[in-house]
Amino acid sequence: MGRVWALIIVAVLAAAIGAVSSAEGSSSESGRWVGTWTAMPQLTEPGNMPPPPYTKDDLVLADSTLRQTVRVSVGGQRLRLRFSNAFGGAPLPITRVSVALPEGGKAGVSAIRPGTARPVTFSGRSSAVVPVGAQFVSDPLDLPLAPGSVLAVTVYLAEGQASSALTSHPGSRTTSYLAPGNQSEAPDLAGATPVDHWYLLSGIEVWSERATGALVLVGDSLTDGRGSTTNQNDRWPDQLFDRLRADRRTAGVAVNNQAAGGNRVLNDGLGPSALARLDRDVLAQSGVRWLVVFEGVNDIGTAEATQAAQKQIADDLIAAYEQIIVRARAQDILVYGATLTPFGGNTSYDDAQGYREAARQAVNEWIRTSGRFDAVIDFDRAARDPADARRLRPAYDVGDHLHLNPAGYKALADAVPARLLHR
Known part of the structure; x- marks a missing residue:
């Protein structure tokens, strides 16, 4: 009798384990939590x-x-x-x-x-x-x-x-x-x-059957939307989402804006540095599949305008990007690098000797050619003035020669290759 009961118990436990596994499988297949904002x-x-x-x-x-x-x-x-x-x-x-x-x-x-x-x-x-x-x-x-x-x-x-x-x-x-x-x-x-x-x-998360994953954007005021229209949601991340949801191949991509004005990659400024906040703002978010790094102009602009200081900041930014790539890839996140947009003519960041512009060019050259990022998004090319590559295109310039207006942010949104976010 004891042996019979033992066999019954084993069968019941096996059935229960199978039911749990089946339930977990169906839950995984039917949806997932993903950050939507x-x-x-x-x-x-x-x-x-x-x-x-x-x-x-x-x-x-x-x-x-x-x-x-x-x-x-x-x-x-x-x-x-x-x-x-x-x-x-x-x-x-x-x-x-x-x-x-x-x-x-x-x-x-x-x-x-x-x-x-x-x-x-x-x-x-x-x-x-x-x-x-x-x-x-x-x-x-x-x-x-x-x-x-x-x-x-x-x-x-x-x-x-x-x-x-x-x-x-x-x-x-x-x-x-x-x-x-x-x-x-x-x-x-x-x-x-x-x-x-x-x-x-x-943050806000949704349980969704259609979401393919979240795209997280790490950046500064250019991603936070300075120059956009209050209550109109026309920052470049918003305009990118509008574009993505119009295509069935990318309609399930959530866009998470993790940017703040004045933020820097290397040192704390307005908010912790990108290196310091990566775990909280990217790796700990739900459903992350892709990361865009579009940050560094404030590091260049706040460093001393000498040749040595700007050479150092460019080297340090490249090393920091390497760190972000390594840490994100450890979580199976694809990392895309965005080139830094121009600031020629900005009274705070532009310098007569062109040392900061040289640093921006050095950083952009590494982003474009190093092969370290999984892909490159060329915001510099999208926003610069064809007649003067040091400056923003006048039609995109909000007026301070650093930040963009809604038309400029649309140009950035349009510069993101949709194929990078296909399933």
């Missing part, structure tokens, strides 16, 4: 803090509602949110969160469409406390999102964060709203104050 976390500068009364001494967002809109890339049937306290000086006590579709489907509006608000939970609870330096991922939530749609995320903090060190993404190019009290599911916010920054929210 990201914003690089930064320490908020004093000039970008929430205005009074939402900042008072060392207490931020006490008894306050924050409503933000973001434009996702790929769509999905379920979503989850990432909140970051990477630079917070105290634990972040989130009291309540909800998501909804904004009125008119537009970015930068304070009203939400009636009947679309959904509460967000964390391990089944409506609140969460994010430790200093950490991030929290919400529970999955059923809310179908179409590709390229806009989502409103509303956060209420009853106690506020007990520190003026706040995590944010100042260069949102999108209007958010602060309002007093708990208005987390209000159709519109009473007494709202507009601010063109994102706070606390660092």
